[in-house]
Amino acid sequence: MPIHIAARLLGHASLSTTQAYLAVFQEDLIQSYRTFLDQRRAVRPSTEYREPTDQEWNEFQQHFELRKLELGTCGRPYGTPCKHEHACIRCPSLRVDPNARGRLLEIARNLGDRIGEAKANGWLGEVEGLQTSLEAAKRKLVSLDRMLARKPGGPVSLGLPTITTS
Numbered sequence: 001m002p003i004h005i006a007a008r009l010l011g012h013a014s015l016s017t018t019q020a021y022l023a024v025f026q027e028d029l030i031q032s033y034r035t036f037l038d039q040r041r042a043v044r045p046s047t048e049y050r051e052p053t054d055q056e057w058n059e060f061q062q063h064f065e066l067r068k069l070e071l072g073t074c075g076r077p078y079g080t081p082c083k084h085e086h087a088c089i090r091c092p093s094l095r096v097d098p099n100a101r102g103r104l105l106e107i108a109r110n111l112g113d114r115i116g117e118a119k120a121n122g123w124l125g126e127v128e129g130l131q132t133s134l135e136a137a138k139r140k141l142v143s144l145d146r147m148l149a150r151k152p153g154g155p156v157s158l159g160l161p162t163i164t165t166s
């Protein structure tokens, strides 16, 4: 991420504050990154590097706000609509937050109950859709548990950036 964007996200008034965080990286890595940015900027129109308008900045903040979901965050690209009518449990763009594991279990149990209820009442039109959602919930649970098992101490969820204005 370009450092001036990172500085805005972190609420730093000065780029030198943000640069202090880069001290954890090797010097040559930082240098390569800056060279890459300089080369990119040289071939892009200078208008792309202007300060964003208030409206653009608000839209950018909304981008993160609208990605907060019951089970985690939506990873669809910036500026794109939800193409799946918010059927998040089935969607590959859903990034499940490890803290939402309990909620995911609750949803899976509820789907199981609803399948039983639909079968008992002869609502067969519901059963297939609910079954698909239940299978998706189980797959998400398995992949979340696999991820949790891979890292000693479990993954650290960074969540979404907090926008500050100072």
Ligand code: SF4
Pocket (backbone or CB within 6 Å): 073, 074, 075, 076, 081, 082, 083, 084, 085, 086, 087, 088, 089, 091, 092, 093, 094, 095
């Ligand atoms: S259905 Fe997919 S694209 Fe739509 S909000 Fe949920 S995770 Fe995002």
